Amino acid sequence: MSTPLKVVDISTLNQGNAKELLDAAVTQGFLYIDGHDFSSVEVEQLFNLSSEFFKLDTDTKEKFPIDSNDRGYTAYHQEMLDPDTQVKGDPKEAFNFGDFDFHTGKIRQSPLPEIFEENENRRLLESTSKKLYDLSIALLKLLAMALEIDPAKGGHDWFLQRHLPDEESITTLRFLRYPSVSSLDANEPIRAGAHTDYGTVTLLFQQENQEGLELYLKNQWQPVPYIPSKYPGKAAPIIVNIADQLSYWTCGLLKSTMHRVKFPSSTVSKDRYSIVFFVNADNNVVLEPIPSPIVSQRDRKITKLITSKEYLDKRFAATYVKGH
Ligand SMILES: O=C(O)CCC(=O)C(=O)O
Numbered sequence: 606m607s608t609p610l611k612v613v614d615i616s617t618l619n620q621g622n623a624k625e626l627l628d629a630a631v632t633q634g635f636l637y638i639d640g641h642d643f644s645s646v647e648v649e650q651l652f653n654l655s656s657e658f659f660k661l662d663t664d665t666k667e668k669f670p671i672d673s674n675d676r677g678y679t680a681y682h683q684e685m686l687d688p689d690t691q692v693k694g695d696p697k698e699a700f701n702f703g704d705f706d707f708h709t710g711k712i713r714q715s716p717l718p719e720i721f722e723e724n725e726n727r728r729l730l731e732s733t734s735k736k737l738y739d740l741s742i743a744l745l746k747l748l749a750m751a752l753e754i755d756p757a758k759g760g761h762d763w764f765l766q767r768h769l770p771d772e773e774s775i776t777t778l779r780f781l782r783y784p785s786v787s788s789l790d791a792n793e794p795i796r797a798g799a800h801t802d803y804g805t806v807t808l809l810f811q812q813e814n815q816e817g818l819e820l821y822l823k824n825q826w827q828p829v830p831y832i833p834s835k836y837p838g839k840a841a842p843i844i845v846n847i848a849d850q851l852s853y854w855t856c857g858l859l860k861s862t863m864h865r866v867k868f869p870s871s872t873v874s875k876d877r878y879s880i881v882f883f884v885n886a887d888n889n890v891v892l893e894p895i896p897s898p899i900v901s902q903r904d905r906k907i908t909k910l911i912t913s914k915e916y917l918d919k920r921f922a923a924t925y926v927k928g929h
């Protein structure tokens with residue numbers, strides 16, 4: 606299957622894949638990561654857990670409404686990712702986990718729906734969260750290498766210092782379900798409106814035969830196909846995208862690319878599930894220019910310094926239809 610995106614193998618971390626990652630981040634803002642640490646069995650278990658949760662009745666799910674830290678359940682039509690053109694919220698539902706201690710992956714958010722409290726499920730959620738955090742830090746380290754961040758200011762650990770394992774942040778693990786078009790209104794082909802993500806980077810699992818993610822590249826919408834890993838037993842390459850904070854931090858060098866979800870015609874009669882990890886800088890981190898010679902050459906400068914949380918609050922206020 607042809608794909609507009611590069612696959613970067615991160616089974617070892619070196620200058621070579623650091624450059625490849627930066628190149629993809631600058632040109633497309635999206636890429637696939639292979640050579641990660643997730644087995645296909647593990648990711649299948651996660652999707653099974655997600656579908657078991659969404660089968661629960663609405664009253665049970667609505668006992669955990671999304672809060673001001675972006676944690677909890679979002680009902681159909683509650684989030685509107687493209688408020689400029691949408692008249693109704695996205696036809697999807699979601700559950701967000703947050704308030705992690707990434708030393709272990711422990712989820713401090715409480716209460717959680719009972720299904721997520723069951724030992725085996727909690728273990729799976731926490732090991733997944735820890736691995737996704739570690740993966741995001743590895744990616745940010747590669748970017749720091751390629752951006753040649755000043756060693757006196759933090760060097761390869763510059764991003765780690767702003768995404769500490771137990772600092773307050775809005776980093777979120779999200780289960781998403783987009784119901785099939787036949788079970789909803791066929792006049793709603795767009796399942797998630799066009800938007801850019803708000804944080805640093807986003808990591809996404811999508812399943813075979815449940816594609817639907819599209820990117821706006823070269824003035825047209827391009828589907829992101831499912832591709833298998835080249836490593837036996839491993840989950841498909843994880844889709845990674847650059848989000849707004851990282852674009853802001855690099856004075857626009859890294860692209861926070863517009864994307865949306867629209868079912869291809871072959872899959873409209875099936876529900877689609879995706880699992881997303883939104884990485885955000887710690888709440889009080891100021892979005893100042895990265896101390897990189899590559900960034901300081903940019904014409905575009907940052908004119909207003911804001912914190913990570915201030916930026917996120919602004920975006921949430923614009924996109925949640927009710928509550929939050
Ligand atoms: O479900 C997907 O494939 C993408 C979801 C997404 O872009 C988002 O929630 O920000």
Ligand SMILES: [Fe+2]
Nearest residue numbers: 800801802864
């Ligand atoms: Fe997104």
